[in-house]
Amino acid sequence: MASDLSVVNAARVSFARRKEAMDESDEGLIRFLMRDRHGTPFEHNAFRFHVRTPLFVAREWFRHRVGSFNEFSMRYARATDDFYVPEADDVRTQVGKPGAYSFDPVSPEVAETTREELRAVYEHAYATYERLVELGVARELARLAMPVGAYTEFYWTVNARSLMNFVSLRAAETAQREIRRYADAVELFFAERMPVTHAAFVSSGRVAP
Numbered sequence: 001m002a003s004d005l006s007v008v009n010a011a012r013v014s015f016a017r018r019k020e021a022m023d024e025s026d027e028g029l030i031r032f033l034m035r036d037r038h039g040t041p042f043e044h045n046a047f048r049f050h051v052r053t054p055l056f057v058a059r060e061w062f063r064h065r066v067g068s069f070n071e072f073s074m075r076y077a078r079a080t081d082d083f084y085v086p087e088a089d090d091v092r093t094q095v096g097k098p099g100a101y102s103f104d105p106v107s108p109e110v111a112e113t114t115r116e117e118l119r120a121v122y123e124h125a126y127a128t129y130e131r132l133v134e135l136g137v138a139r140e141l142a143r144l145a146m147p148v149g150a151y152t153e154f155y156w157t158v159n160a161r162s163l164m165n166f167v168s169l170r171a172a173e174t175a176q177r178e179i180r181r182y183a184d185a186v187e188l189f190f191a192e193r194m195p196v197t198h199a200a201f202v203s204s205g206r207v208a209p
C-alpha cells in the first residue's frame with residue numbers, strides 16, 4: 001500500500017492534479033518536499049510489517065507512537081519457549097559516559113559465559129512459567145516469570161513519514177544494535193517500495209520530513 005506516486009498525488013491535489021505514473025518532474029517534487037520538510041504528503045500510504053522480536057526490542061519499538069500495533073498476548077495464549085541469545089560476536093561491553101557509549105567486543109570466554117548464563121536463566125524462567133500454569137495460575141500472572149529476552153510478535157502498520165522517523169532514529173549508530181538490525185530490514189522494504197522517496201530521505205541527511 002505504499003508508492004512514490006502516493007506522495008506525488010497527495011502534493012498535487014493542491015492544484016487539483018493527479019498522475020497515473022511517475023515522471024522526472026515528480027522525482028524533483030519528492031526531493032523538494034523532503035528538503036523543505038513538507039511532511040504530510042508522505043502520510044498517504046501504509047506499510048504493514050509482521051514482526052518477531054525479543055520483548056526488549058518491542059518495548060523500544062512501541063515508543064514510536066505514530067503507527068498502529070497489535071501484539072501477541074501472554075494473557076490469552078501460552079508463552080513459547082523462544083528466547084534471544086546473542087551471537088558471540090554481539091556480546092559487547094560499554095565504554096564511556098551515558099549518551100556517548102561506544103561498544104567493544106569482549107573476549108571469547110566472556111562471550112560464551114554470557115550465552116551460557118542467559119540460556120540457564122531462560123531455561124529456569126520457562127520451567128517456572130510452565131509449573132505455575134500447571135498449578136492453575138492464570139497466564140496473565142505466570143508470565144511475570146518471563147524475561148525480556150523472550151520473543152513476542154506483533155503487527156505494525158505505519159505510513160512513510162513515521163517510518164522514516166523510525167529508521168532515522170533506530171537505524172542510527174546510537175540505537176541499540178538489536179533494534180538497529182530490524183530498522184535496517186524495515187529500510188530495505190521502504191527502499192524497494194518507495195525508491196525515489198528513500199533516495200530523497202538519504203540525500204537529505206536521513207531526517208524525516
Ligand SMILES: Cc1cc2nc3c(=O)[nH]c(=O)nc-3n(C[C@H](O)[C@H](O)[C@H](O)COP(=O)(O)OP(=O)(O)OC[C@H]3O[C@@H](n4cnc5c(N)ncnc54)[C@H](O)[C@@H]3O)c2cc1C
Nearest residue numbers: 060062063064065066067162165166168169170174175176
Ligand atoms: C538512541 C535512543 C535512546 C532512547 N533512550 C530513551 C530513554 O532513555 N528513555 C525514554 O523514555 N525513551 C528513550 N528513547 C525513546 C525516544 O524518546 C522516543 O520515544 C522514540 O524514539 C520515539 O520517537 P518519536 O517520539 O519521534 O516517534 P513517534 O512517537 O512515532 O512520534 C513521531 C513524531 O510525532 C510527533 N509527536 C508524537 N507525539 C507527540 C507529542 N506528544 N507531542 C508533540 N509531538 C509529538 C513528533 O514530531 C515525533 O517525532 C530513546 C530513543 C532512541 C532512538
